[in-house]
Amino acid sequence: MPSRPLSFWRTDMELRYFAWVRERIGKQSETYQGSALTIKELLDELETRGDGYQAALADRGILRVALDQNIAGGNQSIKGIREIAIFPPMTGG
């Protein structure tokens, strides 16, 4: 296989935000077309997009991320993932 950049094959990802992450970023969802390979890289990139993003994403210890609706850790690869959700700890029940 020829050595092409990974992003060439990458389909768009849908980013979804919930609770105060959604409120601080100011949107429910958006499409992502960047080059991040892991959750951590994605969060680092998003955090540069402005004050709202920074306020939402600064406290990494508390954030939860789901890849295609499965809870995932920061070092996990986002390759092949269609939907990434970012939210605070759950408070249901």
Added chain:
Amino acid sequence: MPSRPLSFWRTDMELRYFAWVRERIGKQSETYQGSALTIKELLDELETRGDGYQAALADRGILRVALDQNIAGGNQSIKGIREIAIFPPMTGG
């Protein structure tokens, strides 16, 4: 106070039987006017009253006795008690 027999002051006691104790003795209740001073003495005396009583009361380890509706142990005095119930271990719920 003059020394009179205890039984002089004793009011009649109501004996009540439940579940297989009732079935084996063949009655739900009866009045007791004997001289037993403790639960053990009472059971010993009742056991002499016939085969039904013996079948009902032989297995002391399993029997439960309530004095005025409070569960009690074999050596407990029955003085002043109005109602004595004898029954197998409970199986409610």
Added chain:
Amino acid sequence: MFILVTADPIDEASIRERIGTGRKDIGALVGFTGMVREISEGNTSPLELEHYPTMTEKMLTTIASEAIERFALIDAAIVHRVGVLEIGEEIVYVAAASRHRQSAFDGANFMMDYLKTRAPFWKKEGDGNWVEAKDADEDAFKKWER
């Protein structure tokens, strides 16, 4: 507190209303329903429940009061049926209302273990045999000793 010994079917919704109505501090309610189950397949005969009137109500009141005190419940209910019960019918319903969920779970669990071994009810099977008390029930009760 709501205590009832009855030959009629148990109306859980109305019991729930009695112990929960007008309270704004209840965050958790645990209800336990015990049913007559088919112990061996094809065994379709009913159970007959005998009890010791007045002592029963007294014990159930003691059990609910102790659960309320011990687990800081807001309220509690115990309803137990007597008479002939078919398979699938409800025998017992206990409910524990609390601020927090764990005390509601513990309160209902405690009431059931207590009731199983200390409330004067006896079960007779359709074939005339009396159900024997289980060691497991006595062991379950012991976990609450302190």
Added chain:
Amino acid sequence: MFILVTADPIDEASIRERIGTGRKDIGALVGFTGMVREISEGNTSPLELEHYPTMTEKMLTTIASEAIERFALIDAAIVHRVGVLEIGEEIVYVAAASRHRQSAFDGANFMMDYLKTRAPFWKKEGDGNWVEAKDADEDAFKKWER
């Protein structure tokens, strides 16, 4: 198994029928109801429940399936409300049906601890503050680790 996320009031009786009907082997059913309670006196503002559609249903299905397998339940149900809820209203109902009482208690308790920390719901108070996750809930979940 019965899983539902809904803005409507919870109809416990009909859920009970769904998970219990036609079964003769259910001896115990534990139902847990969670309610919006007044946390400080006079605080009468409603809660708003947000969730992550599709992931929520998926997680609730996972939770109920795991409870059924782990505690040998006969059936289980989880119903969770979303939207605006007033004080006194029900937020969540879980039910565990089993042959024996302890597994029904454990199954319902497990589902609540799991749901509290792993199902994607978020509560917002009337003043606009988001309810913070409690360490106690995470600790409660840990008791089920094996």
